[in-house]
């Protein structure tokens with residue numbers, strides 16, 4: 001299948017591109033490189049033996065999208081392109097709504113004009129807000145607490161409204177839990193710009209000595225050891241989840257929603273211990289105040305994806321840490337080097 005991958009040079013998009021190519025599909029990448037580097041294309045080429053077609057451009061450019069959809073004879077779209085930093089979204093909400101929601105509207109309109117009616121959307125566990133209980137199932141009530149989270153929730157609602165009006169659309173909402181890890185080759189991984197917002201990239205930079213210590217946000221949560229608990233999922237498991245979801249849902253009509261998580265929760269201290277085992281030395285950390293907006297603990301119930309898609313996360317926390325560490329040690333400056 002020929003698939004347009006928006007945001008295809010980013011962290012999850014690039015790993016999903018590998019999974020699509022492995023399965024014999026033909027991804028066509030479109031990215032404005034606002035949070036990624038062109039070098040990733042050479043890394044894909046080194047692993048796959050060929051470079052995927054790439055358009056440098058913006059999803060808000062409807063004429064470009066239409067040209068790509070028609071000329072490349074695209075059959076389905078996997079839509080990763082978005083701004084994704086929760087904290088930043090509270091400072092520049094208009095940019096988040098404009099890029100994420102505005103960009104998705106332009107994409108949907110272009111798809112409609114070109115008769116492409118399968119969309120796999122990168123949603124997030126953030127659309128569950130503060131869940132009443134764990135594990136989280138897809139039918140749980142939705143709410144969001146940041147402009148970023150609201151942009152994801154509103155896009156889900158837009159997809160649902162469009163599908164209700166035009167039943168031939170196949171919409172897939174994939175709610176990711178906490179994606180971490182890197183390709184096992186050590187040649188592709190997460191390359192955050194500036195100070196990392198998320199736990200795993202921060203840990204890897206402490207482990208390699210780029211940052212002096214990890215600040216653990218809160219040691220007094222009602223969890224196993226007082227630190228926050230999350231469902232970390234290996235990025236290659238996540239990538240394979242996209243493949244299964246696309247193959248299962250393409251052309252079926254309807255809205256299909258899946259949690260992509262492992263179903264297991266790890267505390268911050270458990271992740272720190274697992275990473276220390278992977279890198280072979282202890283990591284300096286200090287327990288500090290809670291981060292505003294954080295939730296004590298949540299993890300997925302991934303049973304629906306397992307039942308309907310035949311997909312299950314296979315890689316454990318040891319693999320997530322080992323692969324992150326391999327990527328970091330071989331690419332201390334990310335894709336810059």
Ligand code: NAD
Nearest residue numbers: 007010011012031032033034035036058059081082122124
């Ligand atoms: P990323 O920033 O690495 O990738 C996003 C890519 O989209 C980048 O390459 C960026 O340059 C591109 N992009 C952004 N705006 C664009 C635009 N207007 N036009 C064209 N390209 C544009 O992020 P990621 O971690 O790979 O996340 C991918 C998707 O998954 C995002 O939609 C994100 O919200 C969602 N998501 C991520 C996480 C996570 O923790 N990483 C969790 C849940 C959901």
Ligand code: WQD
Nearest residue numbers: 086124126178197198199202215216217228229230268294
């Ligand atoms: C994990 C745990 C922190 C950094 C975010 C978004 C969510 C989704 C995934 C996009 C928490 C603790 C972190 C640090 C720490 N993204 N932590 N020190 O907040 O669960 O989810 O990314 O959709 O929407 O909110 O991920 O990696 O930031 O935090 O102690 O330096 O690690 O408090 O318990 P989070 P995270």
